[in-house]
Amino acid sequence: MANKLKIIPLGGLDEIGKNITVFEYGKDIIVVDAGMGFPDEDMYGIDVVIPNISYLVQNKKRIRAIVLTHGHEDHIGALPYILREINVPIYATRLTAGLVELKLAEHRLLDKTKIVTLEAGESFHAGCFEVEFIRVNHSIPDAVALAITTPIGKVIHTGDFKIDVTPIHGEMTDLARLGELGKEGVLCMLCDSTNVERPGYSDSERKVGARFDELFKGCDKRIIVTTFASNVHRLQQIINAAYKYKRKVGITGRSMENVMRVAQDLGYIKVPDGVIVDMNKINGLPKNKVAIITTGSQGEAMSALYRMAFSGHRQIEITEGDRVIISASAIPGNERTITKVIDELFSKGAEVIYERMSQLHVSGHACQEELKLIHALVKPKFFVPVHGEHRHLCKHAALAQMMGTDPANIVLGENGRIIEVTPRKIKLGGAVTAGKVFVDGMGVGDVGSVVLRDRQLLAQDGMIVVVMTLSAEDNSLISGPDIISRGFVYVKESESLMDEMRRVTLESLESCHAQKISDWATIKSRVKTNLSGYLYKTTKRSPMIIPVITEV
């Protein structure tokens, strides 16, 4: 009896980010992508969110490869955390490998990691799997889809993709190969659902180049362009425009500098000699002979553009002599941070060009008609929508059904839920450990739901610590109660409230004493209950109340 192919997403479903999918057959496992996610706004103090990889650690002896579809953080960002726990070879295209090496070097994991680079069109074996890289267009070069041959049939994983008929570098998504595989017969497809809500087609990257040309031509100001650091083709077009209109280019912002270096070293970006100039020399040039490419397209607080806007950048001060171009769209959730930066740039007198209408950005993900095209080409027997929030997955399932896939053959997965595939059937099976792990500073996973919930409570109404020193002999009050509050009220103007809190605390202690209650847990509990009741009644606020008893 044949084994089942198990497809187990550990992240990336019902969320943005953390893309990671396990393919398992018999004794062999391969992992596709290893992405991180960014914290939601209520994940206070959290730097990065990674997938729970317990399942990988438990099965580490069976993992033959980690295969990466492209170099975006939501596909490679969790690698360092994974490679600390398990040592597995990485398979990637050259640019992806270059970005991975940068990341692993920062985490001091480079030496112990084996990285195998392949071009699109090439294949490798990993256990019982054969994996072929298939060229796709995306908002980063060297992105691939995967054709995974398993003992029971072929699985196509599109990775993140679009169809760009006039790409800046290289060729269009390899529709020919996808069509060929479709004709041979594809058992299952996992496909990018990001833009399934959008009708039509995504625009070609080349359109943005045309717009840059318009904005550079005849411009007499200093030009500052921000875009996603990883969008190498966008950087190429900015450099092309700068070169055409005889401007030198400065690059600022760590991630931008890193990506430029890797992309240049590997030949993914062509920069004419002398065009790029050190940022420390930029201010010596006439403003209308300068173009600066900078990080900060999402209004990120530490980015170079943010620092320029808020007068914190070492070399660049924004003035009316600047034309700032925001060549990006807002990742959902970032709309306010971006407009704050734009407002600040306006108030410094800059001309800011940022409207959605102005063709300054095109999406890297396939829209509805492109998705239909892929479904029509690949004609998979089974379909699993991936890379989207829940509504995207639902809509993509509906699109697949409209394209002719039997609804019984469409599975809406969940992170951690095993999708069992046989030649005849696809269904949801049991679950493995999965979920989010929070990274805060150097700690991985030590900030969990309890700590987060405490931070949320503290953020909401602050805290009050009540310190009472009791006698060891008879629990009588020796010193205190001292009330320390932060984030609740402005203490210097709330003396009477502080006095009242002391009074309520004393009354609670006296009532415990009168009832001969001597165990600290009960005493603290009573103080807390009475204080929080009093405070809610008078202020309608609920600070965290922490009674502390010390004994002498």
Add this chain to the structure above:
Amino acid sequence: MANKLKIIPLGGLDEIGKNITVFEYGKDIIVVDAGMGFPDEDMYGIDVVIPNISYLVQNKKRIRAIVLTHGHEDHIGALPYILREINVPIYATRLTAGLVELKLAEHRLLDKTKIVTLEAGESFHAGCFEVEFIRVNHSIPDAVALAITTPIGKVIHTGDFKIDVTPIHGEMTDLARLGELGKEGVLCMLCDSTNVERPGYSDSERKVGARFDELFKGCDKRIIVTTFASNVHRLQQIINAAYKYKRKVGITGRSMENVMRVAQDLGYIKVPDGVIVDMNKINGLPKNKVAIITTGSQGEAMSALYRMAFSGHRQIEITEGDRVIISASAIPGNERTITKVIDELFSKGAEVIYERMSQLHVSGHACQEELKLIHALVKPKFFVPVHGEHRHLCKHAALAQMMGTDPANIVLGENGRIIEVTPRKIKLGGAVTAGKVFVDGMGVGDVGSVVLRDRQLLAQDGMIVVVMTLSAEDNSLISGPDIISRGFVYVKESESLMDEMRRVTLESLESCHAQKISDWATIKSRVKTNLSGYLYKTTKRSPMIIPVITEV
């Protein structure tokens, strides 16, 4: 020598919300609008933001009237806080007055407040000012622009407006009257900048009605529609569609019920008899004979739609038998909360119709061509863009200049900055007290920047309280150090870290003792410095550290 007219925005510039503008001439003051704002995401625990009204309180004897342009919260929400401090008559249209009465009744201010209602076309005197109400279209009925006649000339304040050529109720914006005033000569115009980034015209409200008709026609599911509670015309269209397709209507959500009641009582919404049904009876009807209108179009956590989605609503449980229509756009900042609710509705199996493309919402604010039309009609000598963030004000100033207004006659104001107007000149003068005041629970203004900053620090990395009991005689340690932490690490799994913190504290105390340092401020400071240094080095986190000394 003539007085200057002083126009003093106390809110609403460079921000969304808190619209309030003072007009002052000689001994007389009138106040246009009294709005609140919603907290930004980093204003933890804050319920509502209101303008600092010190200037009004200082000058209360000179305030003749508060004039309201329309009933949105960002124009009336601060009224209760203002009326607690000063007693001034309110002038408003009937629907606006109805909504104000509701609000003041909640705050127990209704009895002491005089409210005068006027229709569009009517005028009143307040000190040396004459104020005329001019009908405009907006996303709430009974919105007006103001023509304020001052001793030195007429000022037009557009309020919030659009031009709806086919309004649901009443007539189009009174372009005739605005044009008449333009011909007579308008000294200064203050105009709504909200949609100045958008080219073209806003769509007519009637288009949404057409879309509702399509969505109701032949639908076999229960229909649930969410929209802004104050959009009475939208509610009318939903009720019209329900009636046409023989559905009963249930209303759920407190603000929606309130607005419906006021609008019905005052005749702004016409509901055929028997169409509206009590929510407790809704479940007794066949699903395809029911339409529910609900709060929650912004994904607000306590709204009825949110509770429905997350299984917390008393009467309504979402199933596949539901078609949920989101007839609203996302107010900037709310995008993620809305998509979270949509995702949850999808996971409950509902059909959710929400796309921007689907003509389910039109804006209530004039877009570029409408703004140009108003400028061309009114032809003011001086221009002050209002009701927008900084980039909106800048772009509106550019639009005015393009329309022929002399740039010297265009002023970009700031909250608190006096705009001085004479027949010949407009310029920025000095400043008055202005700014944001935070309302948290029952406290108004007691949560200021210190408390907020503390909440932000607590949210980021939590807190550690170090309690040390020292001897009164020689400052030797009698008890402790006890370490209490919240929001920092999960204490039960961090025993060794807690031990290390005790060690660092003890060493700090010992070093103070050895140096004969006995003042508590220095002892606490040393403990804090050493602990935070140690913690940052080991965890890369910076919890708030609060050393507490008690003495026995």
